[in-house]
Amino acid sequence: MIEKAPQPIELTDDIIQSYEAVIGLEVHCQLQTNSKLFTQDLNQFGTDPNTNVGPITIALPGTLPKVNKTAVEYAIRLGLACGSSINQYSIFDRKNYFYPDLPKGYQISQDKHPICLQGGVAITAKGADGKVADRFIxxxxxxxxxxAGKSVHEGSDENTFLDYNRAGTPLVEMVSEPDLRSAEETGAFVTEIRRIVRYLGISDGNMEEGSLRADVNVSVRKKGEQALGTKVEIKNMNSIRNMMKAIHFETQRQIEALESGQALIQETRMFNVETGETYGMRVKETMNDYRYFPDPDLTPLVVSDAWLAEIKQAMPALPHELREKFVTQYGIPAYDAAVLTDSKELAAYFEEVCTQTTAYKTVSNWLMGPVKSFLNEHEGDIAQFPLSATKLAELIALSEADLVSHSTAAQKIYPLLLDDPTLDPKEIAQSNNWLQNSNTGELETLIKEVMEAMPDKVSAYRKGKKGLMGLFVGEVMKKSKGSADPKKVNQLLSEML
Known part of the structure; x- marks a missing residue:
């Protein structure tokens, strides 16, 4: 009797909601050192193929590796930033596997004695239940x-080309526990890691260039179950958006397979950007894909107490520390603080402006509004913003002193400063007759003229039609040809009416 293949079923929301995803990541981050991990060959992206290679990189017989001290320091910095325990005695191992882009036939890595243990990253994200919550991953x-090096398939339908420039580039691999439960949490997790490595100055975190990439392990299980499901690995994700799409697809694929009676297999899959689907690359027969043994050419790595203390002393302020500082010291909302600490440079610019004014919330509004609009058109790089912190503080001071309205500052003076940052904001306002009139005597005269011209409206206002205030303000502004300070006009009108 021929057994029929399981038939796919239609997934309903109830079925999907009865499962939970269990996600763990292996995040690879290239370190921004001048040279490679075990040789002085140049560590640089974008150079001509096979130009940053020497005898050690291409594994010529008789060559000996020597560890890059800066790379070790960068790894320790990352561990400290993530609250990890620093292993002051670690060992380099040979991870044996054979692939064309691996010139030695093995990769020098760390297996049982890594440089950092435990720790994690705090995130705020939408979970599987749809609610935004704080999590520690x-x-x-x-x-x-x-x-490893890089296999290149462009330029030929038949041949694979090998570029060994990347071979030997120092990496840190962050292996998470299976704590993530949604694509949104995963996206927030990788985003925060990217932010941290940039703050630390150990990597540019550029995912498009492969400086930061991740292997994503996904399984599903019925809610309430403790045992883990069959894990599937999605390799080499170098886009947060695509990573989230891959998790959404893979989670649904696994649920559909289980509901249809199919057995999932442990395998490695790839993500097709065009279709938004994952596809099988190879089946993992056992968990032991590789064979490790200590590298006989490298002595154990020992981190002295003095060196560790020196690295701790030089640690910069981290994103979560600045977020807390911005809320407590400057009194801005948590949302503002999160936006302003998105990059180390933007956070520094905010603080520099705040040294020249106490209108901290106004500074935040400017950076999240007009300045952010400019940055969105210039790849988010505050270094390309033409106004110095002092110049922006001067512009803010004008509106805070009610010498000009905020709309005049933002819509008239600010564009002129972008075109010529050498101009003086107050001189611009004076030469264009944009300074507001706050002279009480002059404004009272204008208000009296308006009230005398509209006695019936004044009477209606005093009988309770408070909505007429806008009419009076508008008339005063017309008489002043737009130069009257609206706040002062409102104040004086309220008193005189």
Missing amino acids: RFHHIHLEED
Whole structure:
């Protein structure tokens, strides 16, 4: 009797909601050192193929590796930033596998004695239940290793070209616990990691260039179950948006398979950007894909107490520390603080402006409004913003002193400053007759003229038609040809009416 294949079923929201995804990541981050991890070959992206290679990179016989001290320091910085325990005695291992882009036939990595243990990253994100919540995503460990070369398939339908420039580039691999439960949490997790490595100055975090990429492990299980489901690994995700799409697809694929009676297999899959689907690359027969043993050419890595203390002393302020500082010291909302600490440079610019004014919320509004609009058109780089912190503070001071309205500052003076940052904001306002008139005597005269011209409206206002205030203000502004200070006009009108 021929057994029929399981038939796919239509997934309803109730079925989907009865499962939960369990997600863990292996995040690879290239370190921004001048040279490679075990050789002085140049560590640089974008150079001509096979130009940043030397005898050690291409594994010529008799060559010996020597560890890059700066790369070790960068790994320790990352561990400290994530609250990890620093392993002051770690070992480099040979991870043996054979692939064309691996010139030695093995990769120097760390297996049982990584440089950092545990720790994690705090995130705020939408969970599987759709609610935004604070989560702490744990790391199992962080280890140092060298990157492999790159197989290139462009330019030929038949041949694979090998570029060994990337081989030997120092990497840290952050292995998370399976704590993530949604694509949104995963996106927030990788975003925060990228922010941290940029703040630390250890990597540019550029995912398009492969400086930051991740292997995503996804399984599903019925809600309430403790046992983990069959894990599927999605390799080499170098886009947060695509990573989230891959998780959404893979979660639904696994639920549909289980509901249809199919058995999931442990495998490695790839993500097709065009279709938004994952597809099988290879089946993992066992968990032991590789064979490790200590590298006989490298002595154990020992981090002295003095060196560790020196690295701790030099640690910069981190994103979560600045977010807390901005809320407590400057009194701005948590949302503003999160936006302003998105990059180290933007946070520094905010603080520099705040040294020249106490209108901290106004500074925040400017940076999240007009300044952010400019940055969106210039790849988010505050270094390209033409106004110095002092110049922006001068412009803010004008509106805070009610010398000009906020709309005049933002819509008239600000564009002129962008065109010529050497101009003086107050001189611009004076030369264009944009300064507001706050002279009480002059404004009272204008208000009396308006009230005398509209006695019936004044009477109606005094009988309770308070909505007429806008009419009076508008008439005064017309008489002043727009130069009257609206706040002062409102104040004086309220008193005189």
